[in-house]
Amino acid sequence: MHDVVIVGAGPVGLFLAGELALANHSVLVLEKDPEAASPFKELPLGMRGLNVGSVEAFYRRGMLTALLDASRADAQQVGAHPDAHEAPAPRDVSHFAGLRLDPADIDPGVLPPRLPGPAMEGIMTSLEAVTGVLEERVTALGARIVRGAPLEAVTQDGDGVLARAGGCDYRARWLVGCDGGRSAVRQLAGFDFVGTEPLFTGYVARVALKDPDKLDLGFNLTPTGMYLRTPFEGHLGMMDFDGGAFDRSQLLTPDHLQTVLRRISGTDVTINEVHLASSFTDRAMQTSTYRNGRILLAGDAAHIHSPLGGQGLNLGIGDAMNLGWKLAATLHGTAPEDLLDTYTAERHPVGAAILDWSRAQVATMHPGPNAPALRRLVHDLLRTIDGTTHVFRNTSGLAHHYDLGNNQPSVGFTAPDFRLGDGTRLGDLLREGQGLALDFTAGHSLRETAARWQDRIRYVPGPVANGLGFGALLIRPDGVVAWAEGPDPDPEAFRRAATRWFGSLAA
Template sequence: MHDVIIAGAGPVGLFLANELALSGCSVLILERDQESSSSWKALPLGLRGLTAGSAEAFYRRGLLEAMAKASGVDPQNVGADPEAIEPPAPRGLSHFAGITLDAADIDAAALPFRLPSPAMEGFMTSLEAVGSVLSERAAALGVQIVRGAPVTAVTQDDEAVGVTAGGKEYRAHWLVGCDGGRSAVRELAGFDFVGTDPLFTGYVAQVTFADPRQLPLGFNLTLTGMYLRTPLEGHLGMMDFDGGTFDRSQPLTRDHLQTVLRRICGTDVTLNEVHLASSFTDRAMQVTTYRQGRVLLAGDAAHIHSPLGGQGLNLGIGDAVNLGWKLAATVHGYAPDGLLDSYTSERHPVGASVLDWSRAQVATMKPGPNAPALRQLVRDLMSTPDGTTHVYRKTSGLFNRYDLGSQQPLVGRSAPDFRFGDGTRLGDLMHQGQGVVLDFSTDRALQGAAQWWEGRIRYASGSVRNDLGLGAVLIRPDGVVAWASEHTPDRDAFEKVAVHWFGNPEN
């Protein structure tokens, strides 16, 4: 019997499997698809964007360089100058409702607790690239993957979960559904899935245009919808505000796609051929809890929304990073009370915020007689330094803050990448998925206490280039600051917080 079964070998399932295996858990992934490769994962249809927050997650596990190279990106283009003292201004920015904003308008001084890091920027990638990097790491860590095994039944009791997949029976202490927006695990385990109905039908396709010059590159908002043409040959996206009424069980014909495109763009553009095509909607739904007994959900299995702004993949990676260490501690028996439940209490609000961000974009884009005036107002507000900075904070993945019950302004946020005098960075200390305590005091005040959690917390001390006025910092395995001392470290305070997150050291 395995410690954990994960349904779904997509990026979220693979990232979670690696987190668990890194902590010594035995992990089995059940994947419904027979093959790992697919035209839907490769470019152009598999095009996705990693936010700076997701790049940071790969960096902290020693995978950033491999991820950048697999994406065709120079790793130097996603990080700060290694000798920099101050963090650079962001170079990249997402859009809002198809409105492209200028990163030069971001007020970098309004972005708190940033230090130069090898992971300062997001970058474009593909599902194929993400899958290849994570699959290679999973194989190295001993994760087992069974393909061609769709989950068809789930049972659970006080001790274990039973899973029927591909006609075979499997058992584990825990099951995590990472099996996408139409999650079988979510349905079979009885999770409540609530939200709002769609306003549009979206399409993504790889086509051959008779004359691609008829369609400008980029996001193009019109009086009837939106279309997107990227530099990738034949890559087309569309949003048709039909109330989501298109019958998605019907085949997507060339005539249908051409009719929709002509209506939206207002030209007689011709599609010579449709190679691949799929439809989606902006239905925004979320489970009410991310855990039912011994079954948990992550990624699109827990929340779905329109792909506007490219938040889905990144939201799922955030789920995996948050859940992995908590579930591992539970498996190994040293998790303090309530640790696993904090997965829902921390990640559910983040997911709800992304759903609302998606809904706001759809409302801004919805055609109607008042739509041009609303769009212009939003465009004007978003193009101000405050507006542009707000969009960056909402979409970069670096500035979420969990409510951990502390008034210290850094607690609950992603930790800055502190750099010691010998060049060692916080990110270097997190490759094994442990917590980290950074002790900046001259007398190593926390060294003795930190040793009690050996194997769970890694201790590092010394002077750093910029300590942000802090005396010590305790960082969870997911990179979130659990405790920070602004003066000489208080050992009793440190021990209290360490017990809260890492359990009794005697367990």
């Protein structure tokens, strides 16, 4: 029997597998596709933007350098327009409904406190680079991946879960569905999936154009929809507001793509050849809970929405980072009784907010007589400091906040990248997936109390280059501040916080 079976070997499933294997649990990943490689993972169709929160997650697990190297290598293999930046180029501060934000208009004073470090901005990368780095880590940690194994059935009892995939049975104590927007786990396990129906059909394609200069580079909002031409030769994106009528169940012919492109762009541009193409919609749905007994969901299996702003992959990585250490502690038998319930409690509101964010962008881009006035209003708001900062808070991943029942301003936010006197950074200390007790007081006031959790919490004394006024902090394995106090921290308050998140000593 495995500790955990994960269904889906995409970025979310692989990231979660790495978290669990890091905690010395036996992990099996089942993937329906027989091969890891896919042209839809490669640049340009596999291009993805990682926000600062996701980059920080890779940094805190020691994978950021490898990801940057893989992203650069991918970009060098693909012919790009001469005006393109060498990947991984900064994502600036993203966009809202195709309207770019100016980084100079961000007010850092209203954002959670940050310190300079390696993970300061988002990057452009590819699914191929992301999954390659994650798979290398998972394999090195001893997890097993079985490909060509589509899920056929799932049953559970009080002791575990039985999954049948590819004609074989696999038994585990827990099962996590990370198998995408059409999740077999979600359907077979009976999760509710509710939300709003689509307004558009979207397309991504790599084509050969007879007359590419008829299409402007970048996001182009038109009276009938939107088209995107990127610096990669022949790479196009389109949004056709047809109510989602043309989805992935229908064949994408060159004639259909050309008809849609001409209608949206208002040009007579000609497509000579279609190399690759796929479609999607802005259907926005979410499960009511991320857990059903011993079966959990993460990533697109738990929530789907339009890809505007590139929030889907980032949301899924956040799910994996949040769930991994909690499920690991539950398997070890050291977790507080309700720890696993906090996964849904913390991540469901984040997912719901991203779905609303997606809906708002679609509404702003929707054609019609009132659309130009709405877009002008949004454009004007995004030229203000407050407007730009608000959008950045909601797209960067840095401002996600969990209500941990503590009114201290930093609790529930991602921790700053503190740098100790010997040059060690918080990101370095989190690589092993342990909790951290950071004690910046000269008297090391928490040493004796923290030592009682030494198998779960690593005690780290100061000095620190810039403690931001903190005397001590308790950091969860996902990098979230669980407790913080000023220069004279109370060991009893620390004990209560440690018990809340890391279990009692009798556990």
